[in-house]
Amino acid sequence: MCPVPVPLGALRTKRLVGRTREREAIKAAIEAEDELRVIHIIGGGGIGKTRLLEAIPEEILLTCSNKDRCQWGGIFDLYHTDIHTNSGIEAAILRALDADGFKEYREKRAEYEKLRRAGGDPKLLEELREELWKLFVKGFNEITAQTRVILCFDTVELIQYESDMVQEVCGIEYGGVEVREWLKTVIPQLKNAVVIFAGRPKPQLWG
Incomplete structure (x- = not known):
């Protein structure tokens, strides 16, 4: 008798299994109101990093004492290159927050885009x-x-x-992805927020 193939999606459980330490760390960060808390989750492919992030609004946030004073901003997957720019990541966050605010930002963004399309002075654009x-x-x-x-x-x-990998392999200068500088500059200035990064460990190019 041949085994029936099981679709990968069928292996996904409705609830997150295990990960008690990670759950508690995320819950503690959420409940640390008025502070900026940053968590970095590192692990190999397929161990459940994304599933853990998805469980935050589905399960973890629901157990927090301040759940009614929190807003889920969403998961921004940096696999998608459309959020590798300043404007891309900012637009994605604004959409996720469904925010009516940011009036000054929106006006200045329109001014910037108009100047950029017109081939404006690089110094002024910066x-x-x-x-x-x-x-x-x-x-x-x-x-x-x-x-x-x-x-x-x-x-x-x-x-x-x-x-780092491009420089090491090719020995050339590389500007990197624009959003990396954005994250380094903007995230530390945010207040009353929880920011969680998830990714794989640095790859070894050779033994």
């Missing part, structure tokens, strides 16, 4: 880009003055190690 970062942080922190926001970034190894 100044506007830095101003956009500040306005994004301001708008975000206005939201978190009322509610604690949870943001998750998956597949971070794509931006975390890429430039």
